Amino acid sequence: MAEQKHIRNFSIIAHIDHGKSTLADRFIQICGGLSEREMSAQVLDSMDIERERGITIKAQSVTLNYQARDGETYQLNLIDTPGHVDFSYEVSRSLAACEGALLVVDAAQGVEAQSVANCYTAIEQGLEVLPVLNKIDLPSADPDKVCTEIEEIIGVPADEALRISAKTGLGIDDLLEQLVAKVPAPTGDPDAPVQALIIDSWFDNYLGVVSLVRVVNGSIKRKQKIVIMSTGKSHQVEKLGVFTPKPLDMEQLGCGQVGYVIAGIKDIFGAPVGDTITVSDHPCETPLPGFQKVQPRVFAGLYPVESDDYEDLREALNKLNLNDAALQYEPETSQALGFGFRCGFLGMLHMEIIQERLEREYDLDLITTAPTVVYEVLKSDDSTIQIDNPSKLPSPNEIEEVREPIIEAHILVPQDYLGNVITLCIEKRGVQKNMQYMGGQVAINFELPLSEVVLDFFDRLKSVSRGFASFDYEFKRFQAAPLVKLDILINDERVDALSLIVHRDISQSRGRDLVERMKDLIPRQMFEVAIQAAIGSKIIARSTVKAMRKNVLAKCYGGDISRKRKLLEKQKAGKKRMKQVGKIDIPQEAFLAVLRVNKDS
Numbered sequence: 001m002a003e004q005k006h007i008r009n010f011s012i013i014a015h016i017d018h019g020k021s022t023l024a025d026r027f028i029q030i031c032g033g034l035s036e037r038e039m040s041a042q043v044l045d046s047m048d049i050e051r052e053r054g055i056t057i058k059a060q061s062v063t064l065n066y067q068a069r070d071g072e073t074y075q076l077n078l079i080d081t082p083g084h085v086d087f088s089y090e091v092s093r094s095l096a097a098c099e100g101a102l103l104v105v106d107a108a109q110g111v112e113a114q115s116v117a118n119c120y121t122a123i124e125q126g127l128e129v130l131p132v133l134n135k136i137d138l139p140s141a142d143p144d145k146v147c148t149e150i151e152e153i154i155g156v157p158a159d160e161a162l163r164i165s166a167k168t169g170l171g172i173d174d175l176l177e178q179l180v181a182k183v184p185a186p187t188g189d190p191d192a193p194v195q196a197l198i199i200d201s202w203f204d205n206y207l208g209v210v211s212l213v214r215v216v217n218g219s220i221k222r223k224q225k226i227v228i229m230s231t232g233k234s235h236q237v238e239k240l241g242v243f244t245p246k247p248l249d250m251e252q253l254g255c256g257q258v259g260y261v262i263a264g265i266k267d268i269f270g271a272p273v274g275d276t277i278t279v280s281d282h283p284c285e286t287p288l289p290g291f292q293k294v295q296p297r298v299f300a301g302l303y304p305v306e307s308d309d310y311e312d313l314r315e316a317l318n319k320l321n322l323n324d325a326a327l328q329y330e331p332e333t334s335q336a337l338g339f340g341f342r343c344g345f346l347g348m349l350h351m352e353i354i355q356e357r358l359e360r361e362y363d364l365d366l367i368t369t370a371p372t373v374v375y376e377v378l379k380s381d382d383s384t385i386q387i388d389n390p391s392k393l394p395s396p397n398e399i400e401e402v403r404e405p406i407i408e409a410h411i412l413v414p415q416d417y418l419g420n421v422i423t424l425c426i427e428k429r430g431v432q433k434n435m436q437y438m439g440g441q442v443a444i445n446f447e448l449p450l451s452e453v454v455l456d457f458f459d460r461l462k463s464v465s466r467g468f469a470s471f472d473y474e475f476k477r478f479q480a481a482p483l484v485k486l487d488i489l490i491n492d493e494r495v496d497a498l499s500l501i502v503h504r505d506i507s508q509s510r511g512r513d514l515v516e517r518m519k520d521l522i523p524r525q526m527f528e529v530a531i532q533a534a535i536g537s538k539i540i541a542r543s544t545v546k547a548m549r550k551n552v553l554a555k556c557y558g559g560d561i562s563r564k565r566k567l568l569e570k571q572k573a574g575k576k577r578m579k580q581v582g583k584i585d586i587p588q589e590a591f592l593a594v595l596r597v598n599k600d601s
């Protein structure tokens with residue numbers, strides 16, 4: 001087991017695509033964690049979806065042994081952090097297990113808003129931050145300029161920043177040396193009562209709950225009785241060890257180490273993230289501080305296409321929630337969609353990922369309603385309520401005012417695209433707060449309604465700046481605005497799952513766009529379908545889906561039953577991700593039509 005003074009716990013902070021995974025792979029290669037063949041796939045991104053989307057979502061760790069130039073062998077624990085703006089809360093979680101962080105900046109792209117935010121988190125948590133310039137092999141790399149940016153925008157000295165190429169391997173040895181020299185060893189007390197922080201937990205069908213922990217004080221041994229402090233329950237440690245990145249079982253996890261603990265916990269809420277583990281024969285008195293609870297910002301309804309899948313959906317959400325504390329859900333019923341869950345997410349990417357995981361890992365077919373933010377409503381009786389579902393907005397005579405969430409966006413953009421970005425923010429009802437020129441980049445702050453940001457702001461920002469602008473945001477306050485509820489009626493029935501809350505000034509055009517788009521999305525039925533948009537009792541737009549001319553079954557002449565069944569099955573397959581509302585089949589796309597309307601308006 002490594003001596004405490006030879007342990008280095010660190011994370012890599014980087015904006016998406018700046019090369020974090022490539023660098024991690026390079027470390028693993030140099031330290032001999034995997035064979036050439038095993039290196040073929042990037043190892044830190046462990047979930048399928050991550051690999052496909054090329055983004056890192058969940059915190060993972062890898063333990064490496066590095067033989068340094070001073071002749072000593074160091075144990076390097078690399079804790080992975082996600083790079084997308086939706087997941088910044090997971091960054092602070094990973095950083096809590098570290099003494100140092102490598103701030104990796106693409107030497108051709110320069111500093112981006114997300115890495116600024118994450119770097120501040122690292123500094124706040126008292127970590128030693130080492131700036132590193134990556135992709136130095138690219139002809140477009142401008143390391144001097146990027147060094148200036150790091151100093152001006154982030155405010156960390158960059159004169160000793162190493163210039164590396166994670167791709168070619170240039171400078172990686174020097175970087176490992178710098179890491180060992182500058183990142184401090186963990187300071188815990190090996191003789192104190194055990195305190196281990198749960199950084200991540202996930203559910204394994206064979207092993208039960210697997211937790212990634214950072215041993216802060218004392219040490220945990222195999223077979224020992226541990227206690228999960230929040231539940232007070234004790235369990236015997238069956239296995240513990242480190243990821244190399246393959247799991248490597250050990251006899252004990254020493255003070256300062258990061259590794260996994262498996263203690264036969266079958267209850268999926270048995271070892272929550274942020275909780276403290278101690279041992280039963282000599283327990284500690286107080287738990288570690290844990291993590292701040294995160295607030296979901298975007299809400300949507302998730303409904304099984306087949307109502308029989310409801311319990312499976314609940315079970316799947318329970319399991320996902322174990323290592324994704326940001327995911328919130330509670331049962332909800334919709335007149336149109338039946339039984340489902342209202343789920344809270346950090347942002348749109350988070351929502352898409354959860355939906356994909358539910359469908360892929362848990363084999364569920366789901367309908368998602370259009371995402372919405374939380375509104376605060378001051379009612380005429382002076383009470384205040386928060387609503388996360390537009391259909392719950394009280395009727396206008398009960399409402400004194402409706403308040404929407406306002407965020408402050410911090411945007412970094414090269415000067416050439418500044419005009420486009422400002423135009424976009426103003427279109428999204430933004431109010432400019434601040435602007436500062438730094439090197440070739442401009443840092444601007446805008447206050448924006450969150451509802452305008454969650455839908456497509458990120459994509460639009462990328463497209464108007466050719467991918468160069470980056471942003472980060474924080475919640476500011478609720479603010480009154482003239483907001484109204486727009487209802488959609490299908491054949492005179494109000495479909496609660498299609499209601500949305502919009503700004504009064506654009507409600508007319510939004511309603512018209514929406515019914516037009518729905519007309520194209522709802523397939524023809526045996527009868528005419530009228531689609532209407534209404535505000536209160538006033539109809540503001542209407543469109544019609546014409547009746548279908550032919551009946552598929554008519555072809556069967558009522559005779560051949562097997563043929564008929566085949567046709568029906570074919571139809572059923574085509575019906576996937578459709579929901580029958582009344583007598584009408586509505587496809588998934590129609591529920592999300594509002595997202596696209598937003599893009600064009």
Ligand SMILES: Nc1nc2c(ncn2[C@@H]2O[C@H](COP(=O)(O)OP(=O)(O)OP(=O)(O)O)[C@@H](O)[C@H]2O)c(=O)[nH]1
Pocket residue numbers: 014015016017018019020021022023045054055056082083134135136137138164165166167168
């Ligand atoms: N030329 C060059 N390309 C690099 C270098 N390092 C990484 N890349 C490339 O940059 C792209 C992004 O690298 P990744 O390592 O996947 O980026 P990442 O930061 O891990 O991205 P996330 O996992 O989404 O956070 C890949 O196509 C890499 O091959 C480098 O030093 N030089």
